[in-house]
Each structure stands twice: as C-alpha cells, then as structure tokens.
Amino acid sequence: MNVQLQNLLDDALGFVDDGGERVFLIEDCVETSGAFVLHHFLKHSLSPHSSDAVIFLSFSQPFSHYDRILRKMGCNLVVQRDNKRLIFFDMLMLDCLGREEGKTSEDLLLALYEKIHKAVEICSSPEGTRNITIIIDDVSLLEVAANCLPNLVLDFLHYCYSLTAQFGCSLITLNHEDIYSSSDEPSLLLQMEYQADVVIKAEPLSTGLATDVHGQLTVLDKGLRGCFGNSGKIRNFQFRIKDNQVSKLRPTNLEECRLSPLISHSAAAEIGIFDTS
Amino acid sequence: MAGNKPRGSSFSRNFSAASNTISQIPGLKHGPNGTMFLSSGIPDLDKILGGGFTLGSLVMVMEDPEAPHHMLLIRNFMSQGLVHKQPLLYASPAKDPRGFLGTLPSPMLSKDEKSRDRDAEQEKGLRIAWQYKKYFGEQNSELQRDGKSEYCNDFDLRKPLERHFYSGQQIDCISLQDSADLTTFHDRCSSFLSQTPRNDRNITCAGRIAIQSLGAPQCDFSDKECDMLSFIRSLKSTIRSSNAVAVITFPPSLVSPAFSKRLQHLADTLVSVKAIPDEDKELAKLLTGYQDMVGLLSVHKVARINTQVPTILEATTFSMKLRKRRSLILECLNQAPVDGSTGSSYASSSSCSGSSKTGAIDF
Numbered sequence: 195m196n197v198q199l200q201n202l203l204d205d206a207l208g209f210v211d212d213g214g215e216r217v218f219l220i221e222d223c224v225e226t227s228g229a230f231v232l233h234h235f236l237k238h239s240l241s242p243h244s245s246d247a248v249i250f251l252s253f254s255q256p257f258s259h260y261d262r263i264l265r266k267m268g269c270n271l272v273v274q275r276d277n278k279r280l281i282f283f284d285m286l287m288l289d290c291l292g293r294e295e296g297k298t299s300e301d302l303l304l305a306l307y308e309k310i311h312k313a314v315e316i317c318s319s320p321e322g323t324r325n326i327t328i329i330i331d332d333v334s335l336l337e338v339a340a341n342c343l344p345n346l347v348l349d350f351l352h353y354c355y356s357l358t359a360q361f362g363c364s365l366i367t368l369n370h371e372d373i374y375s376s377s378d379e380p381s382l383l384l385q386m387e388y389q390a391d392v393v394i395k396a397e398p399l400s401t402g403l404a405t406d407v408h409g410q411l412t413v414l415d416k417g418l419r420g421c422f423g424n425s426g427k428i429r430n431f432q433f434r435i436k437d438n439q440v441s442k443l444r445p446t447n448l449e450e451c452r453l454s455p456l457i458s459h460s461a462a463a464e465i466g467i468f469d470t471s
Numbered sequence: 472m473a474g475n476k477p478r479g480s481s482f483s484r485n486f487s488a489a490s491n492t493i494s495q496i497p498g499l500k501h502g503p504n505g506t507m508f509l510s511s512g513i514p515d516l517d518k519i520l521g522g523g524f525t526l527g528s529l530v531m532v533m534e535d536p537e538a539p540h541h542m543l544l545i546r547n548f549m550s551q552g553l554v555h556k557q558p559l560l561y562a563s564p565a566k567d568p569r570g571f572l573g574t575l576p577s578p579m580l581s582k583d584e585k586s587r588d589r590d591a592e593q594e595k596g597l598r599i600a601w602q603y604k605k606y607f608g609e610q611n612s613e614l615q616r617d618g619k620s621e622y623c624n625d626f627d628l629r630k631p632l633e634r635h636f637y638s639g640q641q642i643d644c645i646s647l648q649d650s651a652d653l654t655t656f657h658d659r660c661s662s663f664l665s666q667t668p669r670n671d672r673n674i675t676c677a678g679r680i681a682i683q684s685l686g687a688p689q690c691d692f693s694d695k696e697c698d699m700l701s702f703i704r705s706l707k708s709t710i711r712s713s714n715a716v717a718v719i720t721f722p723p724s725l726v727s728p729a730f731s732k733r734l735q736h737l738a739d740t741l742v743s744v745k746a747i748p749d750e751d752k753e754l755a756k757l758l759t760g761y762q763d764m765v766g767l768l769s770v771h772k773v774a775r776i777n778t779q780v781p782t783i784l785e786a787t788t789f790s791m792k793l794r795k796r797r798s799l800i801l802e803c804l805n806q807a808p809v810d811g812s813t814g815s816s817y818a819s820s821s822s823c824s825g826s827s828k829t830g831a832i833d834f
Contacts, residue, residue, distance in 0.1 A: 224735045224771065230779045253704075256711050262504060262777040286708035334733060338704055342697035370736050376728040405783045435780050 216364050217355060219390035221371040221383070226409035228368060228396035230435050232331055235366050236260070237269045239327045240279060246325040247317040248274075249281045249310060253335035257282055266437045281313045288339050299341040303350045310354065314361050326363035328354060333369040337382065344382040355389060371395065391416055399432070407432045407443065498555030499526070499677055500622055504777035509557070509677050509716055510623035512547030515801035517623050519789065520773055521782060524716040524740065526677055527669065528774040529707045531738035532720040533731075534684065538746030540766040540791060541720040543799055545681050547626050548718050550575045550636075552679040554624055558641040560663045562656065563683040564690050568644040575632040578624035579798060627797045647682075647690045653702045660706055664713040678715035680706075685721045686730075696730045703737050739774035744791070758790070759805045766791045768801055 218235070222228030239248045252260070260282075261271045274280040288302065310328065317326050330336065333347065340346045351367070358365050367386065374381035387393055395412045413429045432443040500522065502508045508523035517523045524530055534541045552559045553575065561568055643663060650656035660680065667678040685703075686693050693699075703719070710717055723731040723743075735741055745767040747754065755761045768789045773782040789801040 224732065224741070227775075227781065233779055256708075259777055263779050266778075286711070287705065334736065335704060338697065338700045338733070342700065370732070373729050373732045373736065376732070403783055403787065408781055408783070437778065437780055 215358050215362050216391045217358060217389060218364065218366040218392045218394065219386050220366065220368045220394045220396070221387075222368070222396040223370060223372040223398070225398040226396045228394070229331070230433075230440055231394055231396065231411070232329060232366065232368055233260070233263055233267065234440060235327065235329065237264060237267050239325070240264075240269050240271075240274050244325070245279070245319075246327065247279050247281070249283070249313045249317065249326065249328045251283045251285055251306075251310070251328070251330045251336075253285045253288070253330075253339065254332050256286060257284060263437075267439065278317070281317070283309065283313075285336075285339070299339075299343060299346055303340055303346055307350060307353050311357065314357055314363060318361050318363075326361060328357070328363055328365045330354075330365075330367045333367050333382070333386070334373055347382060348385055351386065351389070406434060408435050409433060411442075496674065496676070498551070498557055498622070499674065506776050507674075507677075507714075509679075510551050510555075511544070512549075512551030512623065512626060513544070513799055513801065514623045514625060515789070515799075516544075516768075519770060519784065519801065520740065523623070524718075525774040525776050526714050526716060527711050528716060528739035528776060529703070529710060529737065530716065530718045530740040530742065530774075531734055532718065533735075533741070533743035534720050534722045535743075535745045535766070536722060536724050538744070538766055540744040540746065540768070541683070543628070543791070544742070544744070545683055545718060545720065546575050546628075547799065548679065549681055550578070550626055550632055551624060553632060553636045553640060553642075554578055556640065557676055558643075558663070558666060558678045560643040560645070560660065560678070560680045561683075562645040562647055562681070564647045564687045566646055566648060568646050572637070572642065572644070573631060576626035576628045577630040577632045579627045625798050628793065628799065629797050647685070647687075651691045652695065653692050653698050657702055657705060661709055664709050664715055667714045669712050669714050674714055676714075678713070680710075680715060680717035682717065682719040685719055686726045687722060688725060693726075696727065700730070700733055700737075703734065707737060707739075735771070738772060739776065741770075741772035743769045743771060745769070747790075757807055759807050760790070760792065760802070763792045764790045765793060767804075 220228045220231050236248060236250070239246045250260075257271070264271050271280060271282075275282060283306075285306075288306075314326055314328070318324060333351075336350070337344060337347045340350070354365050357363060367390075369383055369386060371383060374383040393414045393416075395414075396409055397412070398409050399407060409432070411431045411433050413431075415427050415429075417427070434441045434443065498509050500508050502522050502525060507526040508517075509526060510517055510523045511520070532541045532544055549559055549561060549572075561571065563571060565571070643659065645656060645659055647656065663678060663680065667676060686699060706717060721731075721734060726734075747761075747764050747766050751761075758764070768791050770784060770787050770789075773784070775781060786803045788804055790804055792800050792802060794800050
C-alpha cells in the first residue's frame with residue numbers, strides 16, 4: 195500500500211521512462227512551501243538507475259542546504275556534482291545592488307542563459323539518451339535579480355523553453371502564487387502557467403494548520419504533449435513532509451470532493467474535469 | 472543511497488572540539504540539522520520557535536501602524552546581543568539612531584525572579600486549574616536559571632541597560648536616511664558580516680543586525696521597491712554564509728501587497744505583531760486576561776534551514792503581556808469560559824486578530 199502511495203506522485207508528475215521535454219511549474223505560498231516538490235524531482239533525476247543529469251539554478255538557498263536535505267533522502271549531491279551529473283549554479287549573489295559596470299540586467303540574463311546552454315550541451319550525450327532536467331529555484335528571485343522587469347524574465351524563460359525542444363530536456367520552475375495574486379494585469383505567473391505542461395500547486399488546507407497533514411498538492415497535467423493519456427487531469431493529494439520522504443495521503447475522488455472542501459476552488463474552476471481514479 | 476566510497480561525511484558526525492567550545496559560548500546553542508540558535512531576548516519566543524533564531528537566517532517582523540510593539544522585539548533582541556557581547560548593527564529611519572540605544576532594557580536581576588516565583592506559589596493554592604498549560608511552563612523555567620551565563624535573559628523593560636554593557640562593544644548605528652539608494656548601507660552590512668564569517672573552524676562569536684521599519688516613507692529609497700528587494704536578497708545571501716541573524720521590521724500597510732508578499736517569502740522566520748484595541752468589550756468577553764494584554768504576536772513561518780520539514784506550531788497567535796509591567800511574556804490565547812446563559816461558544820482569535828488567513832483556528 196505504501197509503495198502504491200509513493201508512486202502516486204510520480205505517476206501524477208508523469209515520471210514515465212520517456213520523461214523528457216516537459217515543462218513543470220510549481221506554485222506555492224507563504225503558508226505552504228513547495229520546495230519539497232523540487233527536492234523530490236532532484237532525487238528522482240539523480241537516482242542511481244539512470245544516468246540523467248540535472249542543471250540546478252539556485253537563487254534562494256546555498257548548496258549546503260540542498261545537500262543536507264537530499265542526504266537524508268538518500269542522495270549525495272556532492273558525489274553527483276563530482277560525477278558531473280549535477281551542475282549547480284549558485285546564483286545567490288548574482289547581481290546584487292552593486293551592479294557591475296556597464297552591464298544591464300539584460301546582459302546578465304543573457305550571460306546566464308549562455309551558461310545554461312553550454313551546460314546542457316556538455317551534459318547531453320550524442321545519442322540523445324540522457325534526460326537532462328533544468329531546475330530553477332525560484333523565479334521570483336530571478337525577477338528581483340533582473341531588476342523586477344518581468345519581460346526580461348519571460349524572454350529568459352522562452353529561451354529555456356526552446357532548450358527543451360532543442361535538446362529534449364525538462365524544465366522545472368518554482369514561483370510564488372501569492373505575490374502575483376494582487377496585481378490586475380496579466381502577470382508573469384499567468385504566462386508561466388500558460389506555457390507549462392504540468393502545474394503543481396502547494397496550498398495549505400482550507401481548515402488551517404495540522405501537524406499530520408502539512409498541506410494539499412494539486413497537480414494539473416494538461417496533456418499538451420499528447421501522450422501518457424493524462425489529458426487535462428487534476429489530481430489532488432494531501433501530503434505530509436518528512437525528512438526522508440513525502441507521504442502522500444489518499445487522493446480525493448469525486449464523492450469526497452463534494453463533501454469536503456479539499457480541492458482548491460481555483461483548480462476546480464479552471465477545468466471542469468475531475469479525475470476519479 | 473550514498474555510495475560505498477570512503478567518504479566520511481555521509482555517516483560520521485563531526486563532534487570535534489568545535490562543538491565543545493560552542494557550549495561554552497554563552498549566546499549560542501546547537502539546533503537541529505547542523506544549525507545553531509541564538510536567543511531572541513524573549514524567553515517565551517525562544518521556546519515557541521524551538522530554541523531561538525537560527526544563525527544565518529533572516530527574521531522579518533510585520534509591523535502594525537497602530538502600535539509600536541515591534542520595538543519591543545527589537546529592543547529585547549539588541550539587549551540580548553549586548554549582554555552576550557555580540558557585535559551589533561542597528562539601522563533605523565531616524566536621523567540619530569544612537570538615541571535608541573538609551574531605551575534598551577536591562578536584564579532582570581535574580582532576586583526579582585525569586586520574589587516572582589514566591590508570589591506564584593501563594594496564588595497557586597486555591598486556583599481552579601482549568602488552564603493547565605499555564606502551569607507547565609513555570610516548572611521548565613526554573614531549570615534555566617542555573618549557571619551564570621544564561622542563553623536567554625529576561626529583560627526588565629522599565630530599567631535601562633547599564634553603561635558597562637555598552638563599553639568596549641561594537642555597536643554600529645546607521646540612519647537609513649543617509650543612504651539614498653541603499654548601496655552605502657549594503658556595504659556597511661557586508662563589512663559588518665565579514666567579521667563573523669561561517670567556516671569550518673570554531674565560531675568565535677555571532678553578530679546581530681536589527682533594521683527597523685525598512686520601507687518607511689522617510690527614506691529616499693522607499694518607493695524603489697526593487698532596490699529594497701535586491702538589498703534584502705543580497706543581505707540574506709551574505710547572512711547565510713556568516714554567523715549572524717538579521718531582524719528586519721517593515722510596515723506591510725505602507726507598501727504594496729506584492730512587495731509585502733515578496734518580503735514574506737524572503738523571510739526565514741516571519742512574525743507579525745498586532746495592536747489590541749483598548750476597552751473592547753467583545754474581546755474582553757472572549758479572552759481571559761484581556762486587560763493585561765498589550766498586543767498580539769503571530770508566528771507565520773519558522774526557519775527551515777537544512778531541512779524540508781515544516782515546523783507546525785501548536786498555536787500561532789500569542790498575546791503579549793507585560794508581567795508586572797516589566798518583562799514581556801507571550802501566552803497562548805485562552806478562551807474565556809462559555810457563558811452558560813447565552814450558550815454559544817466563540818472561536819477565540821478569528822475576530823480579534825482579524826487575520827487574512829481564512830478559517831485558521833487558533834486557541
């Protein structure tokens with residue numbers, strides 16, 4: 195039973211063997227952090243069964259933070275970095291206040307993109323059998339580094355999306371939903387949601403805090419790539435985060451949805467399809 | 472899992488001499504996941520946060536424009552640093568921030584504490600104990616009083632800090648009005664933090680940064696939200712690699728909601744203070760001890776460095792009271808007994824804290 199539950203999130207996220215070329219967006223809020231989903235992706239990509247590579251751009255936490263967390267989950271990031279399976283870009287100090295002479299934010303983002311492109315080229319094998327995942331944590335801080343110009347960030351992300359098509363790699367980004375919820379005009383987040391294949395939302399329970407259930411996760415797979423049979427499904431889990439894993443509690447089905455407010459209202463309003471699996 | 476290479480780091484704990492010296496440094500103590508704590512200066516807050524403020528973290532306090540309770544937090548934080556001889560940097564929008572140092576409280580003397588315990592003993596006799604949790608706390612607090620140098624002092628808010636705590640101490644006071652675009656302030660912070668770098672060698676001391684009312688309208692940069700965000704982001708990055716804690720207060724009502732949310736996300740530990748209206752009859756019926764309360768403190772986020780497991784607190788909203796008008800204590804909100812004649816029960820904090828968290832039930 196436990197193994198079944200463990201695979202539910204993997205299944206919802208589309209972790210099948212042919213798992214390339216997808217764009218994932220993770221949304222979270224102040225009350226519930228979605229970083230654990232990133233850690234899950236990281237662990238999955240660096241599993242010993244495959245030779246996949248990960249390019250990680252970190253704007254929010256230093257390497258030691260992820261190293262400690264993943265170590266408890268059974269994955270040694272230092273070793274993976276030495277084996278060139280993990281390329282970690284520590285972007286914490288990227289262009290803070292003292293802007294380098296003559297460089298605009300555009301130049302900085304361009305230089306960053308060049309670095310990523312080069313890293314992808316290095317990682318990709320000639321046969322194209324190696325899955326490469328690019329992870330960005332998190333886009334709101336990338337926006338701050340780009341002088342809060344969302345258009346620059348969008349351009350940067352577009353270049354990254356083109357990489358997924360060109361090299362067959364996956365892109366995973368994290369952003370905070372509540373930052374953009376107050377603005378009236380179409381926001382950066384809306385554009386990112388539009389471009390993403392899979393949108394994963396981490397929210398608190400509508401009933402408040404609980405020690406056993408840390409929040410709920412809603413996974414929307416748009417099935418744009420036309421495969422995996424996952425067209426337009428919404429899955430909702432409640433989760434509890436532990437050091438070495440995340441327990442997914444039973445996903446809700448249609449009957450339970452009607453009785454209890456466990457599915458977030460926005461997801462339900464988006465698409466009127468409920469997955470009753 | 473981790474390979475079978477002879478890499479010791481996965482399996483061995485470095486209980487070297489470093490950890491022994493840390494227990495001898497008065498202001499610091501070990502925390503979970505390889506972190507270290509320093510005290511906030513308020514014993515109850517340390518207990519709520521599970522030990523104190525994590526070294527290398529950013530603490531944000533959301534102010535309430537109607538009451539200066541965030542100053543209480545800052546004062547206790549700064550006094551604790553001075554008592555433990557930790558270097559301090561203080562910044563505020565005032566023209567002369569040095570004047571604030573005169574308002575810092577002094578640690579409570581031990582003889583005052585003994586008389587307080589005796590009073591509690593006398594009162595205990597005939598009380599109906601229906602609020603059990605209040606009594607558990609008193610047993611634990613007595614254990615902490617042994618030993619000369621305490622991790623966290625109780626501060627007497629009516630007595631100013633004695634001169635000898637200031638002498639020979641490194642205290643930088645900066646006025647935010649001097650820095651037109653935060654670059655000079657940023658450089659000062661960087662040079663301050665370079666004195667307490669984090670490395671594998673022993674820790675000598677920890678630093679404290681207190682920034683009051685960032686984003687207040689007096690400063691030139693208060694409309695340049697992106698500059699402030701860049702500054703905070705760079706401060707957070709620098710702090711992560713040093714042994715210091717920064718406490719920053721900001722007024723969420725005076726800045727845009729998006730900016731406020733960004734700051735909340737940047738914070739490792741997020742706390743907000745709220746004023747309590749005087750003479751509110753409804754609140755007086757709802758809560759016990761309403762007359763003694765000066766405000767409410769809510770803990771929204773607790774620092775999660777080196778771990779992904781969130782800290783779920785039993786209660787997130789606490790009442791701020793001044794015990795004997797001297798020391799700041801934080802108590803769980805206690806609902807008043809339900810009035811038998813009306814027969815209805817009240818959710819204790821949903822009306823009084825008026826928080827935007829929908830449906831959160833705090834007792």
